[in-house]
Amino acid sequence: MAKAKNPFSYGGRVTGEAFCDRQKELKELLSDIKARQHVILFSQRRFGKTSLVWRLLAEADKNGIIPVYVDLYPASSLAEFIEMYAKAIAESLSGYEKAMKLLKGLFSRLYLSMGVDGMGNPQWNVGFDRSRETESLDEVLMTFEAYLKKTKKAGVVVFDEFQQITEMNGKKMEARLRSAIQTHEHVSYLFVGSRKHLMQDIFSNPNRPFYRSGKIFPLGKISSDDFSSFIRVRFGSAKMAISDKALNAMLEATETHPYYTQYLCHILYDIAEGSRVREDDVPKALDLLITREATAYMNTWDLLTLRQRQALMCLAEIKPSESPFRLEALQRFGMSQPAVMMRALNSLVEKDLVDKENGTYEIIDVFFKRWVRTYISQTWPRP
Ligand SMILES: Nc1ncnc2c1ncn2[C@@H]1O[C@H](COP(=O)(O)OP(=O)(O)O)[C@@H](O)[C@H]1O
Ligand SMILES: [Mg+2]
Secondary structure (H helix, E strand, O other), rough: OOOOOOOOOOOOOHHHHHHHOHHHHHHHHHHHHHHHOEEEEEEEOOHHHHHHHHHHHHHHHHHHHEEEEEEOOOOHHHHHHHHHHHHHHHHHHHHHHHHHHHHHHHHHOOOEEEEEEEOOOOOEEEEEEEEHHHHHHHHHHHHHHHHHHHHEEEEEEEOOOHHHHHOOOOOHHHHHHHHHOOOOOEEEEEEEOHHHHHHHHHHOOOOOOOOOEEEEOOOOOHHHHHHHHHHHHHHOOOOOOEEEHHHHHHHHHHOOOOHHHHHHHHHHHHHOOOOOOOOOHHHHHHHHHHHHHHHHHHHHHHOOOOOHHHHHHHHHHHHOOOOOHHHHHHHHHHOHHHHHHHHHHHHHOOOEEEEEOOEEEEEEEEEHHHHHHHHOOOOOOOO
């Protein structure tokens, strides 16, 4: 008999039954939005920010708070930002006829038109005078607030992958955005980002416009209890079971990382024979996962300097409680001085490969770490 559709999904945003828990976070974020508190939500990539935020926006909508979602990941210029933001506002309000009239009335520099995309679906187009970017930016920044004020409603705007703004015109853009937002009384803003050190610099550096402009909300892991019951239910929905030992071994390997956990479950579902996942399926699934990801890891590795590679190997091998600056560690990984190690580690932090928290360093991606440990360290010539 053919297997049912794989109940695990990884990669894109997950919704409905594929979304696990996060009740506590949802509750807190919803009450922040209601209180018009701006929030800075960050975590490493593929931890579930976008999925969580869409859940949250659906809740906000139910509570009469109008949601606007802008994904800044593909934006690399101010013009693109203006266009995407205006489009997102139009899309969100296009359900209401009156709103569209109002919206058009609020725009004097920007103009909206309805077209169709390649698939024949209706789509908003936004135009503006490219020689008047700053004025157009100011206009789009005030539009949603002005609309809400007129209609006496509340709204929430999400800027996903917000750290992208550092690639658009630098400080000037940040300053205008910040000063616009400061005067807004009807919108709560949610700044979401994956690159921790960039996000931290935007919001915690006293010399930057967004310094202390909202509540910092680091998105944590999904607890292993919640994830365990979710995984059991998902396997169950496809008429499969997973043994406790297999489940524990798997969560230990993924450290409950949401993306890798779904990914590994997806593989386990595919390779398991019969209707039960067993403990010895887990190492096979781990090997498969690493093999599939190896090209991406190698590409990352190829771009690093010798010092950076040595520092990564050190972090992959030593215990979390050990310091990479100990003489023994330095010697073992071919570094002459603590300062050399320090420089290498800091450059890895800047690349978002390593996280520095309370003075300790850690490789961010659990499977990249595993790959370094199993494939690199063993073949590396020892000094
Ligand atoms: N709450 C969740 N429940 C189950 N899986 C999740 C959850 N959040 C994230 N994931 C997994 O992680 C992947 C990436 O999620 P996403 O929301 O795109 O993360 P981010 O925006 O932080 O990069 C999803 O495809 C899914 O496999
Ligand atoms: Mg995302």
